Amino acid sequence: MKKHNFYAGPSVLNRGVIERTADAVLNFADMDLSLLEISHRSKQFQAVMDEAVATFKELLDIPEGYEVLFLGGGASLQFYMVPLNLMGKKAAYLNTGTWSTNAIKQAGFVDKVFGTETVVVASSEDKNFTYIPKNFTIPEDVDYFHYTSNNTIYGTEIRKDFDCKVPLVADMSSDIFSRPVDVSKYDCIYGGAQKNMGPAGTTFVVIRKDALGKIDRPLPTMLDYQTHVKKGSMFNTPPVLPIYTCLQTMKWYKEMGGVKAMEQRAKEKADALYTEIDRNKLFRGTVEAEDRSRMNVCFVLNDEYAELQDDFFNFATERGMVGIKGHRSVGGFRASLYNGLEMESVQALIKAMQDFEKKH
Numbered sequence: 001m002k003k004h005n006f007y008a009g010p011s012v013l014n015r016g017v018i019e020r021t022a023d024a025v026l027n028f029a030d031m032d033l034s035l036l037e038i039s040h041r042s043k044q045f046q047a048v049m050d051e052a053v054a055t056f057k058e059l060l061d062i063p064e065g066y067e068v069l070f071l072g073g074g075a076s077l078q079f080y081m082v083p084l085n086l087m088g089k090k091a092a093y094l095n096t097g098t099w100s101t102n103a104i105k106q107a108g109f110v111d112k113v114f115g116t117e118t119v120v121v122a123s124s125e126d127k128n129f130t131y132i133p134k135n136f137t138i139p140e141d142v143d144y145f146h147y148t149s150n151n152t153i154y155g156t157e158i159r160k161d162f163d164c165k166v167p168l169v170a171d172m173s174s175d176i177f178s179r180p181v182d183v184s185k186y187d188c189i190y191g192g193a194q195k196n197m198g199p200a201g202t203t204f205v206v207i208r209k210d211a212l213g214k215i216d217r218p219l220p221t222m223l224d225y226q227t228h229v230k231k232g233s234m235f236n237t238p239p240v241l242p243i244y245t246c247l248q249t250m251k252w253y254k255e256m257g258g259v260k261a262m263e264q265r266a267k268e269k270a271d272a273l274y275t276e277i278d279r280n281k282l283f284r285g286t287v288e289a290e291d292r293s294r295m296n297v298c299f300v301l302n303d304e305y306a307e308l309q310d311d312f313f314n315f316a317t318e319r320g321m322v323g324i325k326g327h328r329s330v331g332g333f334r335a336s337l338y339n340g341l342e343m344e345s346v347q348a349l350i351k352a353m354q355d356f357e358k359k360h
């Protein structure tokens with residue numbers, strides 16, 4: 001049966017991307033060797049790394065003066081590397097969910113050791129992160145303002161590059177390449193690859209070179225962005241296979257018309273599903289309408305139908321939906337509509353919701 005993959009991450013990838021990766025696992029670059037068994041120092045893999053960096057820069061229209069890195073350690077390691085490398089005295093954070101909270105916590109470790117100050121400018125925790133705080137001031141004496149552009153768990157999203165006097169830093173793990181970004185406003189953009197780029201195992205980091213080398217604390221070699229900039233993401237053995245898959249995804253984005261086309265695609269899929277959630281008497285969305293994410297659509301059964309939760313889950317599962325269970329901190333359902341997901345899958349979910357409504 002055709003499966004419709006709504007997992008939040010690792011998550012759906014374009015089929016052609018998976019096939020090209022599978023081919024390379026069997027025979028990489030006509031070397032008669034697997035991608036899994038070649039040296040990352042081979043000229044063939046160097047070409048993959050170079051093309052991945054160049055394609056990333058092209059797709060996001062990254063200006064001069066920035067480096068793109070592919071590292072290990074996940075977005076979770078960036079929660080610590082960012083403040084360690086970029087917070088001289090003070091940094092501001094917006095708390096919009098679990099991942100922001102984690103980022104703030106890691107910045108707190110830098111505060112403890114180096115006497116810096118992490119300021120939380122606003123939080124939406126009072127309403128279980130169902131909205132994006134609007135009224136807050138970003139102090140002008142901070143080294144950067146950090147936010148999570150898309151809250152994978154709660155389904156809220158910030159689709160603008162804030163205007164402020166300080167550089168931005170964003171965790172774009174779950175919405176990278178789903179809209180154009182004005183990279184010139186950022187000192188750093190980072191994220192795990194396992195949603196809109198490839199399999200788990202690599203982390204992209206876009207870093208403004210001028211932002212580095214400003215702090216005087218000693219940095220462990222692996223945690224120093226300059227190490228990875230100098231060595232072109234090859235200071236230590238890079239995650240060869242995930243980087244290869246990320247390149248295939250980015251080539252597919254280019255073929256499809258780049259991030260503008262992806263933005264349009266994301267909008268169409270999300271609009272279709274939210275329209276059904278708002279129309280269907282059984283369901284309701286969990287977040288403020290204006291803050292709804294295009295990547296992670298969270299919804300629950302209306303109170304009077306709450307006992308149908310397991311029934312709907314089974315009903316949808318029988319029709320090929322996978323990964324629609326909501327995160328335990330929200331409950332209900334979450335349909336992740338990453339770039340690799342086809343409209344056909346969204347329509348299959350909508351049809352399941354309509355058929356289920358007819359039954360009740």
Ligand code: PLP
Pocket residue numbers: 009073074075076077099148150151152153171172173174191192193
């Ligand atoms: N940030 C966001 C927005 C995420 O959705 C996730 C994982 O789902 C993370 C950070 C953590 O990423 P990783 O598992 O790569 O450390």
